[in-house]
Amino acid sequence: MQNVSYSxxxxxxxxxxGQQMLKTLEERDFPIGQLKLLSSKRSAGTKITFKGEEYTVEEATPDSFEGVQVALFSAGGSVSKKLAPEAVKRGAIVVDNTSAYRMDPEVPLVVPEVNEADLKEHKGIIANPNCSTIQMVVALEPLREKYGLKxxxxxxxxxxxxxxxxxxEEMKQQTTAILNGEEVxxxxxxxxGDKKHYQIAFNAVPQIDLFQENGYTFEEMKMINETKKIMHMEQLEVAATCVRLPVETGHSESVYIETDKGGASVTEIKELLxxxxxxxxxxxxxxxxxxMASTAVGKNDVFVGRIRRDLDRDNGYHMWIVSDNLLKGAAWNSVQIAESLIKLNLLG
Amino acid sequence: MQNVSYSxxxxxxxxxxGQQMLKTLEERDFPIGQLKLLSSKRSAGTKITFKGEEYTVEEATPDSFEGVQVALFSAGGSVSKKLAPEAVKRGAIVVDNTSAYRMDPEVPLVVPEVNEADLKEHKGIIANPNCSTIQMVVALEPLREKYGLKxxxxxxxxxxxxxxxxxxEEMKQQTTAILNGEEVxxxxxxxxGDKKHYQIAFNAVPQIDLFQENGYTFEEMKMINETKKIMHMEQLEVAATCVRLPVETGHSESVYIETDKGGASVTEIKELLxxxxxxxxxxxxxxxxxxMASTAVGKNDVFVGRIRRDLDRDNGYHMWIVSDNLLKGAAWNSVQIAESLIKLNLLG
Known part of the structure; x- marks a missing residue:
């Protein structure tokens, strides 16, 4: 086999x-020929060590992408909107971790365990789903496949x-302030981007991202719409309530599902998962x-437990799904997409 | 009207x-003639100020209840099991905040906004429901009454x-330890009472109370069974996943319901609540x-918001219910029961 590497x-x-992406590329020993670290003008000049070598972060401009084969974007939606097409124009495949292109019908939205084959339809940009969506669909896909999902x-x-x-930083400052009896x-x-700001330390805040006209937040609508797109199930009923906690890393989810085919035992579902x-x-x-978040942090997998049958509906199940939101929820899924591109011979 | 007061x-x-009960009795200006503060042997001797007067906490024994008209119990299930019958034997009505008698068919389980009339059937002991159950049924009862609950x-x-x-104390110590980079x-x-203990600081732990044979925790089964009993709806479908957070006070709940009669608008439900x-x-x-927990703490009410229609089922609704678990979830509901007993002429 040829020793291929990529820019x-x-x-x-x-x-x-971004920091987690570099850590993951390093850990996976991703075949990197050339590496470019890009950022906003504000952060340009920062020094970052990757595999023992020091890199200087450069300001991302259209020309930054000359010669780049894969560009992993995670610098906010407006940066992706502006620069992802420029990167594609210069021959790069973009794996975008923002919400900018996720619902674009021309853009595959990919979680490799669920819909890796969708990568074959890409037109330059591939979207990495929302963190909370990714970990949920990884756990639900085997159930969908075996029992159908309603x-x-x-x-x-x-x-x-x-x-x-x-x-x-804000959470830590607030926590220290409260423990010292100071004002938050x-x-x-x-x-x-919203008008009011609330204490997160020792609190649970039922708002993530902006509110939409239907009373759901954008985060909740992302979970709803992205789940349907990734699983290719426009008819799937999905509802979400998204809540922010004073946890540094690791998203947890309490999930109730109804399957098409009921009656599976908890043992059967545990074996499947x-x-x-x-x-x-x-x-x-x-x-x-x-x-738990505390034990999932730093790991690539999606952790599932507390699997129970609903006590009333024969096709109802409850479970608890936890994953590192910066890894499977973002960096690892993006790198995994890049690895899938190589595996499917879609890269360069 | 006669100026009546109670022991x-x-x-x-x-x-x-217990501390919140005293605060609530004080704030409500509950008509107290004589007040006895009781505890385990370990805490006996503690001095507590109530309405400017100092009281010495005494060890609770059967004879402590001589002459007592209302006894508010919140000292653990085993204490209630042992002493509540003794208090009743001596003529007191017991309002018990533990789980000891809640599912006893002879004992009314009461949330005054929902089933105050059940107090009339009491045989000496009245049970105060689990904190998470109380705040949920206060919000659900108006919906049950108007639309039916499924x-x-x-x-x-x-x-x-x-x-x-x-x-x-443990949460605060762990939080300080983590912020200082020390071991938790x-x-x-x-x-x-369980075998293993886990970090709660900056974490979310999906276990409250012990696990039951069906995979649900006792806290989850309390919510399920108590809700049916309080609402007089054996047929109601209820499922719960109970999770502990690093929040000092204030329980929050993400609740999905299906009503019998669908189609009500969010505006209609908001007006009703x-x-x-x-x-x-x-x-x-x-x-x-x-x-939010941070704004509900110290208040007696149940706070409801984030009311949304399910996007798929015409009879489905989502909401977010928050209350101070030490007040409406415990002390305030207990004192409220005592007030209802007076109102219904059931006391002395």
Whole structure:
């Protein structure tokens, strides 16, 4: 086999997800020939070490993408809107971690465990789904395949790192202030672009992203619409309530589903999920084994536990799904897409 | 009207709920003639100030209840099992905040906004429901009455104060340790009587109380069974996933319901809840108004917001319910029961 390597760019290299992308590329020993670290003008000049070598972050411009084969974007929707087409124009395939292109019918929205084959339809841009969506569909896909899926009701328990490094800093500052009996300042969460800001320390805030006209937040609508697109199930009933917690990293989800075919036992479902790609089953109530943010952080897998039958509906099940929102929810899924592109001979 | 006052005992006066009971009795200016503060042997001797007067906490024994008319118990199930019958034997009415008698068919389980009339059937002991159950049924009762209720799926976001003062202390110690980069010690949560203990600081733990044979925790089964009993709806479909958060006080709940009669608009439901007893509507997405633990703490009401129609089922609705677990969830509901007993001429 030929020793092939690729020219890779990471856009938003200094952000919470960008840092994880570099760590993941390193850990996976991704075949990088040339690496470009790009960012906004503000962060340009930052020095970052990758595989023992020091890189200087450059400002991302259209010309930055000359010669780049894969560009991993995670620098906000407006940057992707502006620069992803420029990267494609210069021959790169873009894996975009923002919401800018996710619902574009021309853009595949991919979670490799679920719809890797959709990559074959790409026209230059591939979208990485929302963090909370990714971990949920990884756990639901095996159930859909075996029993059919009718309805999904999810309540999320989301970590602040999903809102970036500023949000993590704010949570820590507020926590320290409260423990010291000082006043709390809120300037970032629940949503930096919204009018009001609320305390996240020792609190649970039922708003992630902006409210839409139907009363759902954009985060909730992302989970609803992206789940249908990834699973190719326009008819799937999905509802979401998204809540931000004082957790640094690791999203948890309480999920109720109704399948088409009812009657499967919990044991059967556990066996199915234990052998499913990307899933680690952690479900042993007798020994208090269940997924938690604190134990999922730093790991690539999606952890599933607390699987129970609904006590009333024969096709109803409850479960608890946890994953590192910066890894499977963002960086790892993006790198995994790049690996799938290589595997499917879609890269260069 | 005669100026009547009553002889009151508070059992568990030094605990998290006991302290709130005294505060609530004071604030409500409950007509107390004589007040007895009782506790375990360990806490006996503690001095507590009530309405400017100092009381010494005494060890609770059967004879402590001589002459007592109302005894508010919140000292754990085993204390209630042992002493509540003794109090009744001596002529007291017991309002018990533990789970000891809740499912006893002879014992009314009461949330005054929902089933105050059940008090008339009491045989000495009245049970105060589980904190997470109380706030949910206050919000659901008006919907049940107007539209009929078919199914309830709840995911909770519960505060550590529900597990007592030790749990609050543990959360604060762990939080400080993590912020200082020190090792975390876990000895109380998720459940002091269970084998393993996990970090609650910056985490979300999907276990409250012990696991039952069906895979649900006892807390989840309490919510399921108590809701049916309080609402007199054995046939109601209820499922719960109960999760502990690093929040000091204030339980939040993400609730999905299906009504019998569908089609009601969100505006109609908001109007209904805004005029329902014990409920404060906080639901204005345009102005980021929704309930939160941080703003509900210290208040007696149940706060409801984020009301949305399910996007697929005409009889499906989602909402977010928050209340102070030590007040409406415990102390305030207990004192409210005592007030109802006076109102219904059931006391003395």
């Amino acid at each position: 890779v760019a990471v856009v938003g290299a200094t952000g919470a997800v 309805k999904v009701v999810v309540s999320t328990y989301q970590a602040v790192s999903g809102a970036g490094l500023e949000a993590i 300042k809120a300037e970032v969460l629940p949503c930096s 234990a052998s499913s790609p990307g899933v680690t089953l952690q479900d042993d109530p007798d020994n208090q084994i269940y997924p | 009151v005992a508070v059992v568990g006066a030094t605990g998290a709920v 199914k309830v799926v709840v995911s909770t976001y519960q505060a550590v104060s529900g597990a007592g003062l030790e749990a609050i 010690k876990a000895e109380v949560l998720p459940c002091s 805004a005029s329902s007893p014990g409920v404060t509507l906080q639901d204005d997405p345009d102005n980021q108004i929704y309930p």
